[in-house]
Amino acid sequence: MDARPRPLLVLPSLFILLMVAPAQASAASLGQWTSTTEYPIHVAGDSCATYSDYVYCVGGFDSSGRDYNDVYYAQLSPSGIGGWSSATQYPDEVDSTTCFTEAANIYCIGGESDNAKGVLSNVYTASISPSGLGEWSSAAAFPHAIAAASCVVYDDYVYCVGGFNGLGEGSTSTYYASVSSGLGAWTSTTPYPFSVYTVPCVEQSGYIYCIGGQQENLAGGTGANTNFPTTQVYYAPLSPSGIGSWSTTSAYPQALSSPSCVANSGDAYCLGGYSITEISNSSVYSSAISSSGVGPWTPMSPYPVPFDLSSCVSDFSNVYCIGGRSLETTGLSILSSVYIAALSPSGGLTNTTSSSSTSNSSSSASSSSTTSSSVPEFPAEVALPLVLAACLMVVAVLRPARLPRSSDGS
Secondary structure, eight states, X not given: XXXXXXXXXXXXXXXXHXXXXXXXXXXXXXXXXXXXXXXXXXXXXXXXXXXXXXXXXXXXXXXXXXXXXXXXXXXXXXXXXXXXEEOSOOSSOBBSOEEEEETTEEXXXXXXXXXXTOEEEEEEEEXXXXXXXXXXXXXXXXXXXXXXOEXXXXXXXXXXXXXXXXXXXXXOOEEEEEOBTBOOOOEEOSOOSSEEESOOEEEXXXXXXXXXXXEEEOTTOTTOOEEEEOXXXXXXXXXXXXXXXXXXXXXXXXXXXSOEEEEETTEEEEEOOBOTTOOBBOOEEEEEEETTEEOOOEEOOOOSSOBBSOEEEEOSSEEEEEEEEEEETTEEEEEEEEEXXXXXXXXXXXXXXXXXXXXXXXXXXXXXXXXXXXXXXXXXXXXXXXXXXXXXXXXXXXXXOOOXXXXXXX
């Protein structure tokens, strides 16, 4: 009897295994930065939000510290930003307000004014059209005066995190409100793990991710606070009941306050920021984000100039950064420059749905409803051992078996 095995049954199995183990998803990447139409004024601390291929920017301050109530808008395209047009002026001269769009309306929350009003609790709204903005009107006031908060919108609700008060102190407070038919009443929800402001938050698939920011230490009591940029990153689920429990996740590579972040198809991109010395930074990092948190951060093409207190927005194809502050050892500049770079996501997020726009001086996402999906990645660390094991099986079965010796030893 032939004792040799039949290898033809094993080779198809190996072929099937190799077909089942797909190639590892490529990492997110960012194209080269290209300058586009400059902003009409040199400004930092502006707040921009997108809606239907247009970007709308509100307020900001100049090199003398003067605040503006100017509002400008322009059309977005893969080739850059079109010409800027003025829109209805904002009711207050303000910087560090937090603007977002929902259902053809723009809402702006709080902010800081250089006049006697100081830090504001006002919320204003205006209707959006390709020809600009309608008249501004008051909406439900924020529960307290706040500036440099970070807000995201998901499933007809807006969620706001942190910010600083009239004493310049950060906050752990978080609030949310319905925007299904105008702005509803504000309700407090799960506090942030520490007092913070100028923290950029982004939303993807019903989760909020907050990256770095200026951490406040109130151990010395009110008025004796210290603050410093942090690397800490937290995320939490969102629901009509508010923000769920916060969980820590992969730290940001540098301790930076006021980086500007956008989310796109399962990846977060963060740009610029300032260090504990207040020197601006040009670094750019990306990371995959999911219901499990934030993955390892990967360096991207640096921004053309060190910058912070800018407003970056995304239309899910490109990222656009507008104005900002650039502080270097050689001096301070307030920017009017605008740059664009193409986004190439890793595609690591499954069944992603985003329904609205979010923005502040640190972060923004497109308002258009988008849905994307990808096949879950088969882990390379699992696939490789299986393939190697299958190869060893083939080698073993192809090797002729040793036949039993005959009784005479021949």
